[in-house]
Amino acid sequence: MILEVRNVTRRYRLPRQALLSAPPVLVAVDNASLTLERGETLGIVGESGSGKSTLARMVMAFERPDEGNIRFDGHDLNALSTGDLRRLRPKFQMIFQDPYGSLDPRRTVGWSIAEPLRVMASTDITRRVDEALAQVGLRQQDAAKYPHEFSGGQRQRIAIARAIVTRPALLVADEAVSALDVSVQAQILNLLMDLQDELGLAMLFISHDLAVVASICDQLMVMQHGRTLESGPAQQVLAAPSHPYTKSLLTAAGA
Numbered sequence: 001m002i003l004e005v006r007n008v009t010r011r012y013r014l015p016r017q018a019l020l021s022a023p024p025v026l027v028a029v030d031n032a033s034l035t036l037e038r039g040e041t042l043g044i045v046g047e048s049g050s051g052k053s054t055l056a057r058m059v060m061a062f063e064r065p066d067e068g069n070i071r072f073d074g075h076d077l078n079a080l081s082t083g084d085l086r087r088l089r090p091k092f093q094m095i096f097q098d099p100y101g102s103l104d105p106r107r108t109v110g111w112s113i114a115e116p117l118r119v120m121a122s123t124d125i126t127r128r129v130d131e132a133l134a135q136v137g138l139r140q141q142d143a144a145k146y147p148h149e150f151s152g153g154q155r156q157r158i159a160i161a162r163a164i165v166t167r168p169a170l171l172v173a174d175e176a177v178s179a180l181d182v183s184v185q186a187q188i189l190n191l192l193m194d195l196q197d198e199l200g201l202a203m204l205f206i207s208h209d210l211a212v213v214a215s216i217c218d219q220l221m222v223m224q225h226g227r228t229l230e231s232g233p234a235q236q237v238l239a240a241p242s243h244p245y246t247k248s249l250l251t252a253a254g255a
Helices: 052-059 082-091 109-119 125-135 140-144 152-164 182-199 210-214 234-239 244-252
Strands: 003-013 025-036 041-045 067-072 092-095 170-174 202-207 219-224 227-233
Touching (some): 025 052, 025 067, 025 227, 041 052, 041 210, 052 170, 052 202, 082 109, 092 152, 109 125, 109 152, 125 140, 125 152, 210 244, 227 234
Parallel strands (some): 041 202, 092 170, 170 202
Antiparallel strands (some): 003 067
16 A cells, blocks of 8 residues: 555634634645555545645645554655655656646756756766656656746646656556546646556545546545545546535536
8 A cells, every 4th residue: 555544634713703702713624645656656536625626735745734643655745854754755746727826937848848857866867757658648848948838738748757767666646637628638637647557656636526536536526615525446536426425526527
């Protein structure tokens, strides 16, 4: 098992509504649990505000849970020192919704792809960057170009190259195709599935679009207002959803 999330809760204090009142608390994730095997894809689906992106940030150790724990490859992420977490991070990488926003426009894409390798003090940076570009269907010479010279779909390929250049065991994709048009979405989804087969990746795939999740995921978890409504094998959940909310998402997706 590569990832284990147990009874995780995340709360945020909101601004006071009155001078003498206690600040209200938003429960963004409420007692969520999941497991992910190597080579498997788990889809987390829900509308905006469902808590899925907060859960993804906790899996990436960008935020700490208020309760519960997260184990990656046997390591309790929240018990690690800053140095130990830095050394482990190349093994779990994230792909964001906006590839342009996650790439430095002042730097070549080769520089951006190599950034995680510099943190690792890798000695074969150029070869690894060329290899990652080839794996996502781009050319070696593209490394010398800048982000604005690429289309949205190509920029997402560059973001994926940066995520896989460290040869991770886990990819967390947070709305990774939602900013792309439908035809480009299909290309990126196919690329992710090909990379999963080639590299043996586990993937946590976050989306508000049940149709997209259905095309790529082995397991499915449905969230609303921070709570897990149902989970299980993707085809089973899609064929016989047990919660009205899941049924409404299926209807909205045209399923």
